[in-house]
Amino acid sequence: MVMSATTDGGQRTLRRDGSFGYVAPGLLLIVFFFVVPVLMLLMRSVLEPAPGLQNYVELLGSTTYLRVFMNTFIVAGLVTVVSVLIGYPVAWLLAIMPDRWSRLVLAIIILSMWTNLLARTYAWMVLLQRTGVINKTLLSLGIIDKPLSLVNNLVGVTIGMTYIMLPFVILPLIGVLKSIDPAILRAAALCGANKRQCFARVLLPLSLPGLAAGALMVFVMSLGYYVTPALLGGTSNMMLAELVAQFVQSLVNWGMGGAAALVLLIVTLVLYAIQLKFFNPNRAR
Template sequence: MSVTVATGAVKTKRESTLGYLLPALLLIAFFFIVPVLMLLMRSVLEPEVGLQNYEALLGSTTYLRVFLNTFMVASIVTLVSIVIGYPVAWLLAIMPERWSRIVLAIIVLSMWTNLLARTYAWMVLLQRTGVINKTLMGLGLIDTPLALVNNLVGVTIGMTYIMLPFVILPLMGVIRTIDPAILRAAALCGAGKMQCFLRVLLPLSLPGIAAGALMVFVMSLGYFVTPALLGGTSNMMLAELVAQFVQSLVDWGMGGAAALVLLVVTLVLYAVQLRYFNPAQGK
């Protein structure tokens, strides 16, 4: 009797959970799965049935250059974001709670600012007559203005600024969970500051680094506004290429193929992150 009651209770709980999840599942299916399947269909059906879109995309040196530029920019932005974001996350984790909240509020506020406004602000700052060039020339560090826009430098600066919070927040959460007693124990055993960092703090914070790096890299792969405004045509990225295909309204097949290649790369990177940097796996 008790087993029957328990089984009925479990079924009721499962049904109620499914009832709560059903709207979310339908939302995901309607706004994600269905559009992806439609893109897949169009990539192999338009303009003719077959894989000619993928052959043209992966066999053209022009398109391969766009792919290479996309991965290069995403890699550079990810690396620079980690190098800058790690010290910031560490300071946020160890500084007094009051100051940590203030700095964290500033970082979050930058995320809430309109993306287009932030990109245009960097265009003003980085141009030849902008504040950065004027300051450097005023200090006597340069004689002529530096070319900081319409090139890789401008794209890296603008995208790193936008991506930094996505590195800082997960890293700060991971570093805060590390027991300071572990670092003190390492110091008592004779480890120097660099050894404590390289052999204790850095390995323990790898899940946060992996999460932040994956998020930044994947988001950078599909970025459009900042590279388009700060990079120019010579630094075109894959999202801009997809936009060009789609805006013509006749190259939906090529646009779908490019978008699906980007999606596959993203899923592969996510699978690698789950396989090698999943904290739950070690429990």
């Protein structure tokens, strides 16, 4: 036991110090209830209703489903861009503002994160309707003269999902920005860089890895979202996750459901692999 803690450089073998046994219970759970069922689902996509790739042909060959793919990427992309544009400045301020203020802002962020997902979505459903508070306020302020369509369309989905994703951009970025030495920026300023140059040439590049990691995470999470698009989107905003659920729950078509799930799975895993490869904070070890 004592030895194994100090010698990590030696040859690696399975079960060398018995610590593999600690992992075993969790591994059993993951294999039986995660790896196996997902593989079984994917099998069904090529076996039902008959062996072959016809499910994939139908899925990738129909304009209806292609529109769903498009929608999925549009929504995920839009949510990511908006979250980053709004999240970056907020994280920036949080990284440098006095503690007592940043603590308050952080508390608000965490409260919003921990509030029940359905409660938040329900609130947006009511807030965004044509006769909702937002439209009523804008109307009475004279900013608009007829109600905006804010829900059951792309706008509604984007607002609802950005709300959910913002913390996932802001929180990791704060740490990244805090770890940048202000002296570097002072040096840049001394060398004659103006504010814009300081930002574009120093601050942004230094925080880019953290920003990219956060953006990628938001993108991946958005791709697979089900509840919020289902409640805030319109009939023409269906996303991939909703399609999977619809195939299985309403159409009882496991073959197509499995095929759509595989598409979603592959996109997600590829992006996850990219994230692990380029942005893994642990990779140095």
